[in-house]
Every structure is written in structure tokens, then in C-alpha cells.
Amino acid sequence: MSTTKPILIAGGGLASLLLAHSLRRSGIPFKIFERDASFTFRAQGYRLRLSPEGLDAIESVLAPETFQRFWDKCGKTSGSGLTQLNAITGEPIPLPPSPQTTLTSRNGKVVGISRGDARKIFAEGCEEHIEWSREVTGYELTPSGDGVHALFADGSKSPAGALLIGGEGIRSKTAPQLSHNRLKVYDTGARGIHGQAPTAAFAGLGEGVFILRDDTSHPAGAVSLITNVRPGEMDDPNVEFGWTIAGHPGVIAAPNDNYTIVGKPAADVARALARNWHPRFRALVDNMNESEAAFWKITCSTPTGVPEWENEARVTVIGDAAHAMTPAGGIGANTAVRDAALLGRLLREAGGEVEGVTAEYERVMRGYASEAVGLSYGAATKQFGVRIEVGATPTV
Template sequence: MRVSIAGAGLGGLCLAQGLRGAGIDVDVYERDPAITARFQGYRLMLSPVGYEALQGCLPQRWHPLLDAIVGDAYGAGLILDSQLNQVGQLGPGRTGIVIDRHVLRHLLLTGLTVHTGAALTGYDVLDDGKVETRFAHGGSATADLLVGADGVTSAVRAVLSPQTTPTDTGVRFVIGRTPLTERFAGLSWAAGSKIAGDGGNLLLGAMRFRTPPMEAAQELAPEVTLPDVRDYVRWAMVLPSGGSLGATTPQEAALSRMEGWHPDLQALVEQADPDNSTLLSIRVVEPRERWAPGPVTLLGDAIHATSPTGGNGANTALRDADLLRRCLIEAAEGRQDLLGAVGDYERQMFGYGAEAVQHSLDALPAIISKPVSA
């Protein structure tokens, strides 16, 4: 069996690792010109389901490394004013495991064949049941299964399920990361809280590694090369509906809404890495009508993109990867045919994927609600 995966995001790479570990031939095709063409390095909260799915797709020898490079998260779940005084409660604080997306992506890339600059333009199902994928550079690839793990703007979904399209929530975030220096260590108690000021809402989250990733890899898995990332604070400023940056930088856009805020909060944004700050538009994709059975399927944001406020986008993609891995292993071992295995995956994925999207939308109002006066 040979599998082609479109998209080198976390879900696609996780699936590729799981298939590689099972002896199934797999190639990943990424439209970006290089793996490092875009920064993808904010922290993620992993649920028990997401963490177990990730472990299931990784070689067991890497499990100690994975345990070493995560962090322990505690979310206070408070509503604070711009001077860091408590004025309300978001709800029960969230606890769990956090991991840096940039670090995790490097772990997942280890040992895989990833073809960059391979923008998918379409595919054809051949007479023998295989699928031929076409790329903008003129090349093609033939496999038994094509998996579209190519995100919200999925080129695979555009062909497979053109009626499934993204919905723009209108919500915009400016998001960035700032080294966790001694000055900002005192803000850790506010992680998982909403800081509400007249100009907007600011969300904080700390990434503290159990062991610095590069050092952990050198000690526990020398065949893995991880970036030298240190502890940081992830912050996100919620902009008004449909907001844009205009001519300003992401940091300037956030700071323009923080006049008179606590000096530590202003300094947090001022001292952020400008290369790692960006504007994000929040779009969702809701899985609705199933497509006709065939040798093409979808995974992750390509079929169930969630708002980040639910904290389950990456977890659901990892769950997809592990479920599809297990279904394809059954097909490879002859316990069922390929289309039956893909069908089993899709039936389950549509159910929990729709629930994940709805959960994220239900959580959105609490984050974007009108801020209190400082």
C-alpha cells in the first residue's frame, strides 16, 4: 500500500509517522517552498485523547523524548482588568499538557519524505482504483490513497467535497510570543485568563518546557534534531469583528489597544519576537455531507477546522491521524479492504469532528465578549 498525504501540518505528519512505523509507504507533499517558509510555533494544549493519539503514531523509542519536551499547564480561568485585578471568572481553570508546535513539527518531520513546493492542483481516480495527484510544478504522484491534510483552504477538499467551504467567524487575533524572562515570570498566575480592557481582550499562556527541547533530543534520541526553543509567554489580542492590521505591525496593532494598561502587559507585547507575531483570522469548516466512497479522504482542518478558543483543533487532527493509521493497518494486513477501512475512519471522524467544531464555537463568545472598563 502507498499513501500520499497533501499537507505537512501536524495531522498529516502525525499520520505519516504512524504509517511509516507500520511499514506502509507514505509520501508527504507540501505546497510551501520550504519546511521553514512559515513560522508555526505557538504552544498547544494537548488533551489526554490528543496526547495518546500522538503517542500512538510515534515510535515507542521517542516516547521518553516526547514526555521531556512538553510542559505542564495550569489555567486560572479568571477575568482580569487591564491592571491585573480580578473582575470575574471565565469558568473552571484548564489543566493539562502543553507543547510547542514548532518543536513538535520538527519531531514529526524526522525520517519522513516531504516534497516541498508541491502545490496540489487536482487529482484523478484511475481505472484500477488508484489515485493520481497533480501538482503545479507539472509533476504527479500515484498512490492507493490520497489524504487531504492541507488545512482550511484544502485543495483536496475543493475537488472531493466542493460544497464544504470555510466560514469566516469575523474574529481576528493578533498573536505573538515573548521570552519568559524574570520580569514576566510574575504573569504566570494569569495564564489561561482573559485580560479585558477598553481596547480589547488579551489572552495569556505560558510555555515552560520540562527539559529544553534541543538538550532533550541530544540526550534521549540523538537521531532527532530539535530547535533550541526556550520558555516563553504566548499572548493573543482579540480584535473587533473583521479587524485588520492596516499599515501597522501585529505588535503595534496590539499595543495601540493597550494605552494605560499595566506596564508588565505593555512590556510583554513590546518585547515579543517581531518575526513570530502575526494576525490570524478565525475560520471554521463544519463536516456535513459525506462524499462518495473512494481512495481520497480528508483529515484535520481540511474537514473540521475549529476556532482556537475550544482548544481542540490540533487534538482532533491528531485523533484523526491515529484513527486513520489504525484503519489503514487493518487494510494493509488484509483484515478489510481499503475502501471499507477509509469508510470506517470517515464515519467516526465526521461524528467527533462536528462535535469539536461546535464546542469551539460555543466557547468563542466568552473570549470575544465586550470588555469591562479598566
């Protein structure tokens, strides 16, 4: 860069770390501000299924030997798509062809990786540039306009950076300031529970990606469980596979409406939801590791796509801060890593200049991300029964 000012990155999630990895390889200075005290402060979330676009984006950033280690960490499952089964009877339920039912990304395999493993690889060489327990609450430009400060929850601010990249997720404070509140996130009302169980509990399914659907047990709507059974680890008693239960609005409720609760209270709700299921499916929930159970809310950006705002040359946003998505099809995380790869490439190609970089990034990102938001929301309306009314007030 023609300036010694670093790139400032708010948030230490997957997209932020992949961007940082890209900047490090390009020799561009950077600083990450993460609100948590460490990577182990919170659970890393459920497993990430990689789309062809997401996998290509990651490969474009990592060095060949690093990508090989990333690839070796990935699980590879045979099959071209989802298998949907009636959770009560065990009978197959046909799925219409869609982008969410064709899941293979490379070599005819469904490819996935735990978010914790991905985060660890992306963070390699970047750890010394992370400031922990630093929650970004906004930004201010320098009086000369040649830099930007990140503002923190404790009232302090960072030294001036060349750019600020908001990657703090759905509760980003950078996004509403930058977009003048055009970037919105809605609580769809649908809820989920993430859990894990020993591989032996999955023996009744076999290899593949499965949706177990229950349309009749709960008056408020349907419940479904999705899981990926990977063959290479099926016989390892030390491995746990993850699953996610999701329900229509009103089906899943946390005690006292507190969705930060983890452990037994979440596990108890999951078991109650599966009480009428076929024994070979109920085993996934009955044998779960209670300590890993966690509630989550299903959120989404404006379904029409990423809005336009007046470009600020010194500030932009990536990942969920720019385009929050429902979990349908795993589209959100794959779009986030595309953001990181795109912005990192543009900064490298800028050859020391920042003028025009954020404008070009936002132009390209709006195209693919708006399409992704539409696909994600469309799938969620069918899978979770959600609907965001035009003109509704954002609830996140």
C-alpha cells in the same frame, strides 16, 4: 498493503506528519506533497495545548522511546484551568466551568509543546518521502479505479497512489472536490496577533494559564490575551514565552488589510491595543520580540459539524481540511491528531486492503469532530463575539 502504490498525503502539517509516522511504523509506503520549500519556510504557529484525547492519540502512534522524547519536550504547568484577569485593573474575573476552562491532560498538569518541536518529532524518518514546493490542487482517479493521482499547481500530476489524504489545511483543494463543496470554511471576522517575549516579562503573572481581558478600551468590542507561563523555564533568559491577542470583529486591523504582514507592523498594532493595560500585563507586549509578531484570521467550519458526502474509497481528508476550528481551547489541533491516529490505525488493521477504510474513518471522525466544532464555535462566540449565519457564503 496488497498494492505497491503509496498513500499520497497532501500537506505537511502536524496531522499529515503524524499520519506519515504511523504509516512508516506499519510498513505502508507513502509520499507527502508540501507546498512550502521547507519546514522553516513559514513560522510554525503558536504553542499547542494537548487535551487528554490529543495526547493519547499521539502516544498511540509514536514508539515508546519516541513518545518519551516528545513528553520530555512538553512543558507542564500546574493548575486545573484558566485564570482570567481584568487587563486594565489586574483584578480576577470569574470564569464559568466549561471544557475550555479545565485544561489539565495528564498528572494534574496543563501539557503543551511548541508546534515546531512536535513537527520535528513527527517528521523523523519521513523526510526522504517529502516532496517540497508541490502544491496539490485536486485529484483524479485512475481509469481502472484502483488508484488516484494528486494534481499539482504546475499542471503535472503524481504517479498513482492507493489513497490520497487531503491534509492541506483550511485552503485545501481536496476537500471541496471530495465533498462537492459541502465542506466550508468561514472567516469569522475576528482577528488575532501572535507574539513572544522574554521570560522576565512574565514575572508579574507567575505560573499558570491566563486570559487578560479588556472590555472597555476599544469601541468595536473586547480584546483578550492568552498565555501559558511554565515554571521550569521562568529563570532562563534565553527562553521566550508566547502569547496570543484576539479581538472581536472590527477591533484588530492590519495595515492595508494585509494579514500576511509580520514583524514591526503587527507589533505596533499589538502595543496600541495594550496601551491602557496594567503595567505588569503591558510588559508582555512592550517587551515583545518584534520579529516574531504575526497577524492571523480566526476561521471556522460550519458550526453544525462535519457534513456528510458520498464516500470516495480512494480519497479522504484530515485536520483543518475536514473541520477548521477557532483557536478557542486549542480543540482544532487535538482533533487533527486524533484523525491521524484513527486513520493510521485503520490502514494498519486493514491488512493490505483499502476497501471500506475511508468510509469507516469518516463515520467515526464525524462523531468526535462535529462535537469538537460545536464546542470550538460556542467558545468563540463568547470569547471573540463571532457569529456565522445559517446559509452564509463561505469566505475562505
